[in-house]
Amino acid sequence: MDEMAVRLGFVGTGGIANRHLGCAQKRDDMEVVASCDVIMERAQEAANKYGGKAYDDAVAMMDNEELDALVICTPPFAHGDIEEAACERDIHFFVEKPVAISMELAGRVLKAVRDSGVITQVGYMFRKSAPIIAAQKMLSTRAIAMVQAHYYMPGLPNKGWWTKMELGGGQLVEQATHMLDLGRFLAGDVKSVMGKTSTVHDWVPPAGYEEPEGGLVSVKEGFEIPDTTALILEYESGAMGTLSCSLVPQVKWDNGFKVVAEGALVTIDGANANWTNEDGEVTEEAPSDWYDAVLVEFTDAVASGGTTTIPYEEGVKSLAISLAGYESVKRGNAPVEIAEILPVGL
Numbered sequence: 008m009d010e011m012a013v014r015l016g017f018v019g020t021g022g023i024a025n026r027h028l029g030c031a032q033k034r035d036d037m038e039v040v041a042s043c044d045v046i047m048e049r050a051q052e053a054a055n056k057y058g059g060k061a062y063d064d065a066v067a068m069m070d071n072e073e074l075d076a077l078v079i080c081t082p083p084f085a086h087g088d089i090e091e092a093a094c095e096r097d098i099h100f101f102v103e104k105p106v107a108i109s110m111e112l113a114g115r116v117l118k119a120v121r122d123s124g125v126i127t128q129v130g131y132m133f134r135k136s137a138p139i140i141a142a143q144k145m146l147s148t149r150a151i152a153m154v155q156a157h158y159y160m161p162g163l164p165n166k167g168w169w170t171k172m173e174l175g176g177g178q179l180v181e182q183a184t185h186m187l188d189l190g191r192f193l194a195g196d197v198k199s200v201m202g203k204t205s206t207v208h209d210w211v212p213p214a215g216y217e218e219p220e221g222g223l224v225s226v227k228e229g230f231e232i233p234d235t236t237a238l239i240l241e242y243e244s245g246a247m248g249t250l251s252c253s254l255v256p257q258v259k260w261d262n263g264f265k266v267v268a269e270g271a272l273v274t275i276d277g278a279n280a281n282w283t284n285e286d287g288e289v290t291e292e293a294p295s296d297w298y299d300a301v302l303v304e305f306t307d308a309v310a311s312g313g314t315t316t317i318p319y320e321e322g323v324k325s326l327a328i329s330l331a332g333y334e335s336v337k338r339g340n341a342p343v344e345i346a347e348i349l350p351v352g353l
């Protein structure tokens with residue numbers, strides 16, 4: 008272990024935390040000092056596997072350990088107090104997307120981040136994929152006409168909070184946010200959004216159904232979110248965009264884009280990119296550990312006192328698009344201006 012390794016405390020050691028813990032474990036410049044989960048066995052499991060101490064309370068962890076930074080991987084509803092406590096203690100933080108499920112809470116944390124000056128990064132990992140960065144660079148000198156995005160999932164993640172708007176935020180907030188954020192990375196900020204949702208699949212479990220542990224499921228007790236959503240987006244630049252997302256059970260994950268620009272057509276498939284322009288066709292594939300880059304950039308910034316490319320503000324701006332989409336549904340599909348949703352000054 009490097010003596011100057013960035014000392015990390017993990018909060019929420021469920022699914023995605025294990026990926027970031029795995030990244031930290033294989034690097035000399037990161038040290039897992041402690042892990043915390045409201046379910047103590049999960050924190051203990053993480054501590055046994057990746058080292059450090061286990062806690063069931065994030066504030067106790069912050070107060071008892073010498074931490075440079077938190078890696079916050081709690082579900083969408085469990086944000087706010089943790090980030091504010093970190094800001095009060097000058098502890099930098101990486102936070103998984105979505106940063107919150109309401110703009111009120113995101114605005115509150117944003118204020119704490121700005122007042123404290125802590126370094127932040129949001130886990131929008133697709134932005135750090137080298138092929139997507141190359142596609143963005145190629146597009147940056149051209150007028151973009153259309154940003155067509157989709158996120159199709161072959162079923163529902165088997166986590167109770169996913170099924171409720173007030174816990175997971177719905178598919179637009181929880182997951183399709185990746186595509187809305189990447190749309191901003193490729194084509195700039197969004198001006199307005201129109202949305203429509205539907206629930207197509209029958210999610211009610213049959214009599215005698217025995218729920219499996221984890222994984223994706225095609226039925227779930229208490230399913231209350233829309234399972235299929237379509238958005239029309241208007242970008243500040245004049246580009247148009249669409250987003251289609253669905254978790255209706257089918258057979259494969261599929262997320263990506265087509266981008267139509269002056270003289271170029273881009274396809275993004277997961278973390279890979281392909282484009283054709285006046286110079287011919289280019290295909291770029293991401294390395295298998297491409298998703299580590301978003302955390303590495305954060306810890307590099309903490310170590311050097313530098314900056315990150317996806318600070319908390321970016322998470323707030325991308326959340327606003329999802330919230331505007333659901334707000335449009337509430338208003339009978341009328342367009343909702345992003346400026347109406349964002350906190351003043353963003």
Ligand SMILES: NC(=O)c1ccc[n+]([C@@H]2O[C@H](COP(=O)([O-])OP(=O)(O)OC[C@H]3O[C@@H](n4cnc5c(N)ncnc54)[C@H](O)[C@@H]3O)[C@@H](O)[C@H]2O)c1
Nearest residue numbers: 019020021022023044045080081082083085103104105130
């Ligand atoms: N970037 C990505 O590709 C990606 C992939 C998967 C998940 N995520 C995001 O990561 C977040 C977590 O998702 P997950 O699938 O790991 O969820 P999960 O339910 O598997 O894990 C979340 C953990 O947080 C714990 N927790 C809840 N409240 C807490 C609190 N106040 N303090 C400490 N621990 C608490 C839970 O007990 C659970 O163990 C979500 O926002 C999700 O969207 C991102």
